[in-house]
Amino acid sequence: MVTRAGLAATVVVAAALAAAGPARADDPPRVQEMKFTERGKALLVTGSVTSVFDPGAYERLGNGLESTVVIRLWVYPKGKTVPVAFQLLHRQVVYDLWDEVYEVALSSPSGRRTVKVKYRAEALKLMTSLDAVPIADVSMIAYDTHYVVAVVAELNPVSQETLAEVRRWLSEGSGGGLDRGGSFFGSFVSVFVNLKIPDADRVVRLRSQPFYRPRPTEPPPKPRKP
Amino acid sequence: MSPRPAWRAALSVALLAVAAASAHGQPAPAAAPVDEPAPPPTEEPPPTDEPPPTDEPLTPPPPAGPPVAVDPSAADPEVTAGESLGDAAPDFGPMIVLEDIQVVGNRSTAERVILRALAQRQGEVLRAGDPRLSKARFKVLALGYFRDVSLALRKGSARGRVVLTVTVVERGTIVLNRLWFGTSPLAPWWLGVDLTERNFLGSGLSIGGGLVFADHGGVEGARDQWGGELRVGAGGIAGTRWGAFGTATLQHGSEPYRIAGDFDDDALDRFRAFSYRRMGVRGGARFDVTPTTGLAAELRVEGIDADVPVAPTATLPDGRVVAIDLGLRRGSSRVVSLGLGFDRDTRDDPVLPHAGSRVQARVELGSTLLGGSYDFTTILARYERWWPVRPRHAVGLRLAGGVVLGAAPRFDRIHLADVNRLVTPRVLGMTVATATPPDFLGTDDGGVVYGELGGNAIVEWSYRWFRRPRSVYGGDLFVAAGAWGLATDDQLRTRTASPWDALPIDLVVDAGLRIDTELGVFEFTVANALGRVPRW
Numbered sequence: 001m002v003t004r005a006g007l008a009a010t011v012v013v014a015a016a017l018a019a020a021g022p023a024r025a026d027d028p029p030r031v032q033e034m035k036f037t038e039r040g041k042a043l044l045v046t047g048s049v050t051s052v053f054d055p056g057a058y059e060r061l062g063n064g065l066e067s068t069v070v071i072r073l074w075v076y077p078k079g080k081t082v083p084v085a086f087q088l089l090h091r092q093v094v095y096d097l098w099d100e101v102y103e104v105a106l107s108s109p110s111g112r113r114t115v116k117v118k119y120r121a122e123a124l125k126l127m128t129s130l131d132a133v134p135i136a137d138v139s140m141i142a143y144d145t146h147y148v149v150a151v152v153a154e155l156n157p158v159s160q161e162t163l164a165e166v167r168r169w170l171s172e173g174s175g176g177g178l179d180r181g182g183s184f185f186g187s188f189v190s191v192f193v194n195l196k197i198p199d200a201d202r203v204v205r206l207r208s209q210p211f212y213r214p215r216p217t218e219p220p221p222k223p224r225k226p
Numbered sequence: 227m228s229p230r231p232a233w234r235a236a237l238s239v240a241l242l243a244v245a246a247a248s249a250h251g252q253p254a255p256a257a258a259p260v261d262e263p264a265p266p267p268t269e270e271p272p273p274t275d276e277p278p279p280t281d282e283p284l285t286p287p288p289p290a291g292p293p294v295a296v297d298p299s300a301a302d303p304e305v306t307a308g309e310s311l312g313d314a315a316p317d318f319g320p321m322i323v324l325e326d327i328q329v330v331g332n333r334s335t336a337e338r339v340i341l342r343a344l345a346q347r348q349g350e351v352l353r354a355g356d357p358r359l360s361k362a363r364f365k366v367l368a369l370g371y372f373r374d375v376s377l378a379l380r381k382g383s384a385r386g387r388v389v390l391t392v393t394v395v396e397r398g399t400i401v402l403n404r405l406w407f408g409t410s411p412l413a414p415w416w417l418g419v420d421l422t423e424r425n426f427l428g429s430g431l432s433i434g435g436g437l438v439f440a441d442h443g444g445v446e447g448a449r450d451q452w453g454g455e456l457r458v459g460a461g462g463i464a465g466t467r468w469g470a471f472g473t474a475t476l477q478h479g480s481e482p483y484r485i486a487g488d489f490d491d492d493a494l495d496r497f498r499a500f501s502y503r504r505m506g507v508r509g510g511a512r513f514d515v516t517p518t519t520g521l522a523a524e525l526r527v528e529g530i531d532a533d534v535p536v537a538p539t540a541t542l543p544d545g546r547v548v549a550i551d552l553g554l555r556r557g558s559s560r561v562v563s564l565g566l567g568f569d570r571d572t573r574d575d576p577v578l579p580h581a582g583s584r585v586q587a588r589v590e591l592g593s594t595l596l597g598g599s600y601d602f603t604t605i606l607a608r609y610e611r612w613w614p615v616r617p618r619h620a621v622g623l624r625l626a627g628g629v630v631l632g633a634a635p636r637f638d639r640i641h642l643a644d645v646n647r648l649v650t651p652r653v654l655g656m657t658v659a660t661a662t663p664p665d666f667l668g669t670d671d672g673g674v675v676y677g678e679l680g681g682n683a684i685v686e687w688s689y690r691w692f693r694r695p696r697s698v699y700g701g702d703l704f705v706a707a708g709a710w711g712l713a714t715d716d717q718l719r720t721r722t723a724s725p726w727d728a729l730p731i732d733l734v735v736d737a738g739l740r741i742d743t744e745l746g747v748f749e750f751t752v753a754n755a756l757g758r759v760p761r762w
Binding site: 094096097114156162 | 360377379
């Protein structure tokens, strides 16, 4: 028979367990070759997240409505799970039906700029290319240590607020009957119109190849003049 | 009975700590700190003793440009772009005039229902990048009538004018709410179903109902039971945050009560049953204060016709004969009550949650001043919270409890199955089994079936088995364990210990699989199975 003390211990341990450890998603990322450079005090990355668009999403770029791509980049020491740097990029595009140009807005912590291009392919490139994007201060990147960059790109992400609104609308029931107690205490109750709204139209998870920052070699001593 | 204060104190501290964190709006301990980016999935191997670096080195420094410092705490990766860098700017994109709004693909849903869900109106002037346009798709999706919704603009009759086309793909809107079936000595078989049509005749009205029948067993005084319920509901009336609902219920029931034997003696000759009939209506309004918080108010009027024995008694195991309270007036009586409800739901998923919390509270006041026959108050509260602890794993805490004050009718008291999922639940409010729960702790819960004070505290571990985009959305394995308690006010009044120590408490466990499907949620659990077959 289980003792009451044992029950108490179970509850306390479970509560402590619940308070430990960070949350993480569980889909493994795909490895993609990226290019890293050092410019001044900044570590820059060059690559692309074009795969966040499928043919349908690419076609929809011309439907006159806004499309959004959110790109998150983390820099990790290889084998570690705590990032040393993070970058967030936010890009929007909308097709002007009457001027027949794509208006693209590129936002990052360093600012926001708007570009107009004629062709859809150009808009796609602007939306998905990582062209020498600063992702870390080089002072955070130790010499001769391996790092990787993890990238998560979302197409038309849905805010938690909107998801919550949808969920609330979907779960609007029609009131309980006389079976009050059972429905109130139940572990969860009733089934509603159960349409799943995804967090984004598409999500891609990428990881770079490992890279490292070589320690600068000291110049050889100048030969003394005889 | 063993001493209890130590473990009770530990339990209290643990539960209070969790509740306090929530009450103060603090992030869950396991959630990513606001100033530290949470790591995305990396599937990195554990660190090893590596040889000198052989991977790609950084290229030689190019000509220096302006340095850009990146602060990892500058942005919270847990929030979406709309929240962190500003939603689609209202001034983004060309200015347009909505010359017309056309709906395509609706066969049974009235066009006005779809247009009402949209925030946009014909003639409206806005930017093409206005976030309200992108949200419009979700407002239509949220009706629940469509499998897919897409929006597109095309040129209108003059420069700057556009036509918004809303293309919908309809889906079935009949939803299976509940299935009831099982067997027990009290009811050799019972069968019932509850369905809802969420889009009645394309009008947007929700109409549902349930029917159940239970055969009667060998308990003296029992009869066949049947019941039915009809529900009508409408949300977002006229595009507002108000909704309304109404329910009518009829029950032709038979309620068992113990007349002899120990609390775990389930022999049928230890019970008698009395017949009753309930007919009631309940109606009210709901208001969504925020997208995650709602308030509801309702009025209930119910007539009860009960064939309660004049002076029911029970013979205790020690031979004493005592009067018992069946909680109903003999003959006809009425219940008239006013209810208020509060609901706040921030869970990431209402069916298979792995993060977030939900708080529900409900107060119902029944009074003779309102024309009823019973003066009572019921206060019920429920709290659940989920913490993701590892990839695919989450731990949840579920607390539920209530107190019934005054002379509440029997059916408004807290039923044993409300707090212990190992007991056969009532079917549309009717009792179909008399089996008692397992007595894990040897606390002899006194055989209480209806109590005035009760609740449970359950810790649940959940494992995300799979997720899919269509039809069968996902499945979670879970194991749950916790404590439950249920007591009558007599037990608490005529006690020899403190109220806390006098409250009978025992253990409840469960394990199984939850499947989230397009049609509904299905649970395959130990407790669910136990509730449908005869046992102990």
